[in-house]
Amino acid sequence: MLGVYLTVSAAALPADSGGLPGAGFFPRIIGVVTVLLSSALLLKALRGSSASTFVLSHGRVIGGVVGLTFVYLLLWGTGFFTLRTFAFLVLFLRFLVQSWRASLTVAAVLTAAIAAAFQYGLRVSLE
């Protein structure tokens, strides 16, 4: 699908510019090669010669970690950086079955380290 998308969208870009290779020239090559390679992989899978190896263990935990991180990033730039980061880390660690005591302590240490390194050390505006 990515190959088809690249090929189709590259067709909208100028393939040549004044007789010289244009902006769409290279994406077109990538798109076509991707389509060919994907077809070969698909054919291999249909013949049964390519064993599917996608095994997802602890899917719920991974989903939770990704979801928590997503929410944290969505709230980026809304202020209260220290509080927000501390709350995220506590939830993150609790979600990974750490005790309340360990979660609060590690979250506090990490938040302090990040604030010290980036906000006060490197003067990055994180609010």
Next chain:
Amino acid sequence: MTADLLAGLTAVLQWEVLTFLAVGVVLGAIFGSLPGLTATMGVAVLTPLTFWVSAEQGLAMLLGIYCGAIPAGGIPAILINVPGTPASIATSWDGYALSKKGQAGLALGINALLSAVGQLTSIFFLAVAAFPIASFALRFGPAEYFGLALFGISLMAGVSGDRVIKGMLAGMLGLGIATVGLDPMTAYPRYTFGQSEFLDGISFVPVMIGLFGLAEVLIQISDRWGKLDQAPSKLGRIWPAWMEWKRMLPSTFTGAGIGTFVGAVPAAGGDIGSVIAWEQARRLSRNKEAFGKGSLEGLAASCSSCNGAIGGAMTTMLTLGIPGDAVSAVLIGALLIHGIQPGPLLFRDHRDFVFSIVFLMAFASMVMMVVGLLGAKPLARALRIPSPWLWAGIVMFGAIGSYALNNAVVDVWAMFVAGIVGFLLRKADVPLGPLVLGLILGPMMESNLRRALILGRGDWLGTLTSSSIVVFFMVATILSLLLPLLKKRRAG
């Protein structure tokens, strides 16, 4: 040359630079010794921190991490049979067996000492061979550079075992991502979806942080959660006896030589080098049956080879601008942040800086030897840190490090998306190496191909056979892709 050498040494012998180097080595030792944290991840996640310091200071820290993490990767390999970095896979074969025999300390001591021997041998190679290679590469024109980049990507796909097609697809994905932004030759916007944030393209470092930081955390949760062994509490003696030194000497230098050579091959890193060296040392040994059961020769070969790959990989990266392994791929991004373009011109215009890199690496490997010997016990104790604490730190430093590069939220999202994509690709058994290479080499490949075609008036055949060097790269590309497929067919 002598003036450049002295200038390079003087630039390194500043207390700020040496402090950054020492901090980098210690951080690298921590990253390498904790399963789940790798050298690549360490360099990727901490690259943003170097943005605010000079090129020498930033590079001192990153090279310190690199030279510290690879030997430290042997610590969990020896103590709990889990390689801390992919390069230390062969170290676990004999190291863990020694640990089970109650000789964990000796194995850790050999790891610290012979890793330094491997690194210093390969750094010597870098110092001696890099200038002639760079001088030869100065003859390269656009067609040669295109051929070289194509060969690099094909080699990475070719060494992906029986996943050649998947490797090639990953390379195409990397090349595709590299096309986002303004066209380098006509400034025409491509795949920007009307968003001005994408006009400069997708930042390389956040993508690397996602691929090697967040994705690795997710992989760890999926594969290893709750499965790690406990490290032994008693280590025993660390320093090898004289007879043991004598026995290990031939396999040490065999390993260092093979590691350096394999490391210099684009895309083949210490993991491949150490396995080849271990096998070669076994063949040459009089005591073949001891290999894999706690052989000191086997351990010597694996430790020296995986570290020998560092100098080899850096030689390729610095002279040709093509990464020798994943860490040097991330280092290219770090060098570019500091306005330094790796490649033959670096050797013509900034010789002193090249010598600085050589000295930094040599000092880092010596500092790591001391850290490895004195810090064996504390680092073994660090293995007891619960993984979720490390994962929380990696995710946070990854997110904020990505943002801090350009103060751009789009970079944080790039890291997040790259992390999820990297995780899914790895679970689908798609190698990430070709993707990274495609991402790095994409702009170079595209602009050089287009320039070469302009010079060749659009004649593809004429362009791709315009010199013996281009023909060599084209033939090598075809062979590197076809040979693994033919080998597989013959085996099957």
